[in-house]
Amino acid sequence: MEYTFHWRPVFNRLPDLLEAGLITLEVSALSMVIGIALGLGLALIRMSGNPAIAWFTIGWIEIARNTPALLQLFFFSFGLGAYGIHLTPYMVVLCGMAFNNAGYLAESFRGGFAAIPDTQMKAARSLGMTATQAYLRIIIPQVLRIVYYPMTNQMVWAVLISSLGMLVGFHELAGETQRQAFRSFRLFEFFLVTAVIYYVIVKIIILSSRLIAWRLFRY
Amino acid sequence: MIEITDLHKSYGRLEVLKGIDLTVHKGEVISIIGASGSGKSTLLYCVNGLESIQGGKIEVDGIDVHAKGTDLNKLRQRLGMVFQQWNAFPHLTALENVALAPRIVKGLSKGDARAVAERRLVHVGLGDKLDVYPGKLSGGQQQRLAIARALAMEPDYMLFDEATSALDPELVGEVLDTMRLLAEEGMTMMVVTHEMGFARDVSDKVAYFDEGRVEEIGPPEQIFGAPHSEKTRRFLAKVR
Ligand SMILES: Nc1ncnc2c1ncn2[C@@H]1O[C@H](COP(=O)(O)OP(=O)(O)O)[C@@H](O)[C@H]1O
Numbered sequence: 001m002e003y004t005f006h007w008r009p010v011f012n013r014l015p016d017l018l019e020a021g022l023i024t025l026e027v028s029a030l031s032m033v034i035g036i037a038l039g040l041g042l043a044l045i046r047m048s049g050n051p052a053i054a055w056f057t058i059g060w061i062e063i064a065r066n067t068p069a070l071l072q073l074f075f076f077s078f079g080l081g082a083y084g085i086h087l088t089p090y091m092v093v094l095c096g097m098a099f100n101n102a103g104y105l106a107e108s109f110r111g112g113f114a115a116i117p118d119t120q121m122k123a124a125r126s127l128g129m130t131a132t133q134a135y136l137r138i139i140i141p142q143v144l145r146i147v148y149y150p151m152t153n154q155m156v157w158a159v160l161i162s163s164l165g166m167l168v169g170f171h172e173l174a175g176e177t178q179r180q181a182f183r184s185f186r187l188f189e190f191f192l193v194t195a196v197i198y199y200v201i202v203k204i205i206i207l208s209s210r211l212i213a214w215r216l217f218r219y
Numbered sequence: 220m221i222e223i224t225d226l227h228k229s230y231g232r233l234e235v236l237k238g239i240d241l242t243v244h245k246g247e248v249i250s251i252i253g254a255s256g257s258g259k260s261t262l263l264y265c266v267n268g269l270e271s272i273q274g275g276k277i278e279v280d281g282i283d284v285h286a287k288g289t290d291l292n293k294l295r296q297r298l299g300m301v302f303q304q305w306n307a308f309p310h311l312t313a314l315e316n317v318a319l320a321p322r323i324v325k326g327l328s329k330g331d332a333r334a335v336a337e338r339r340l341v342h343v344g345l346g347d348k349l350d351v352y353p354g355k356l357s358g359g360q361q362q363r364l365a366i367a368r369a370l371a372m373e374p375d376y377m378l379f380d381e382a383t384s385a386l387d388p389e390l391v392g393e394v395l396d397t398m399r400l401l402a403e404e405g406m407t408m409m410v411v412t413h414e415m416g417f418a419r420d421v422s423d424k425v426a427y428f429d430e431g432r433v434e435e436i437g438p439p440e441q442i443f444g445a446p447h448s449e450k451t452r453r454f455l456a457k458v459r
């Protein structure tokens with residue numbers, strides 16, 4: 001039996017898919033912003049060498065990097081649900097991805113900090129800068145450059161794993177595609193078009209990342 | 220005036236400074252020479268409070284550096300420091316390197332900080348490199364940039380920690396010339412150095428460090444001409 005393609009149902013629903021694509025982009029970007037802040041915090045705490053909280057950061061990083069992202073999402077849906085905490089699908093995906101991003105980014109940040117010679121800090125302090133000023137003006141800008149490409153990769157990764165949202169009832173791009181596809185029974189067409197949309201989103205991220213890097217890093 | 224009395228400093232169990240007494244008067248240039256590991260760098264780090272101490276006292280213009288209430292960030296504005304490792308801030312242009320601290324530490328306006336920075340860079344002979352990033356500068360130029368960066372805070376004292384040791388031989392001269400210029404202008408300086416010619420020509424006093432102690436201190440004619448200590452004599456015979 002030959003499969004005959006029917007594209008019309010997909011094209012009729014294209015506006016819905018594009019809108020869902022924006023939601024994918026939004027939740028990924030937000031999870032990155034939160035993940036960067038948390039990852040930076042985790043890295044700083046871990047480097048501070050305080051044993052009381054070190055185990056907490058190490059635990060976070062280990063779980064985020066060494067267990068399936070899907071299980072991490074499940075933790076924020078069924079896991080918390082078992083304790084009577086019910087997050088909306090949007091929040092489940094946002095929290096799960098922020099958790100995952102933070103774990104990966106913490107390790108990148110730690111490597112970034114380790115790559116800055118400690119004489120940079122000494123030089124800054126010798127000029128009368130406070131520790132905070134030295135971090136904000138001297139250390140972190142250099143770390144951000146080192147972790148810039150790992151961060152871009154993480155953003156791409158975030159967009160792709162946000163598709164797991166469809167398994168926790170979230171209508172981001174993959175979830176919305178699934179819903180439309182089952183309604184129209186044109187599964188193959190729908191998922192093909194959606195794959196193209198993901199591809200375009202990722203390419204846009206990589207291109208704009210290059211553009212920003214070119215504007216930002218003149219040294 | 221920098222007044223160091225009976226200074227003791229240890230890293231863990233290792234005692235690095237074992238009772239240092241040293242006074243630097245306004246306008247003086249003091250060179251500190253001695254074998255590597257004798258505690259010369261550590262002394263400078265203690266003077267501007269980058270390192271804690273375990274005994275004794277350091278006073279800068281009457282301010283006790285290691286006293287509890289001392290505002291180190293304020294004190295360090297009086298003490299410019301140049302390190303052995305080049306440590307220009309790589310993400311900032313030469314001008315931004317020099318202008319940053321005057322702006323965010325002293326609170327100068329952007330325009331004023333820029334003017335100060337420009338003047339200092341011209342002072343050390345980098346007037347044509349304002350918008351260049353350190354990565355494009357030679358080692359000697361980076362060290363002169365570091366000097367300009369310290370000078371921009373208008374310090375009363377300059378501490379040099381082997382500023383020329385990491386440089387290719389042909390670049391040492393330009394940095395020493397800049398340091399010489401500062402000395403001629405009356406800057407008070409503590410100079411840790413292996414450049415015996417510089418120590419002899421520029422210093423008012425030379426201190427020879429041996430294993431965490433000042434073995435001998437005196438005018439350069441004494442140290443290089445007729446050292447009192449046998450250890451000083453042997454050290455100088457080795458380095459020359
Ligand atoms: N941060 C540090 N931790 C532990 N030991 C140190 C540290 N810095 C210096 N030392 C030790 O202190 C001694 C004096 O070092 P330093 O002041 O750098 O000597 P110098 O500058 O005369 O070569 C050396 O034995 C060195 O290994």
Ligand SMILES: [Mg+2]
Nearest residue numbers: 259260261381
């Ligand atoms: Mg040294």
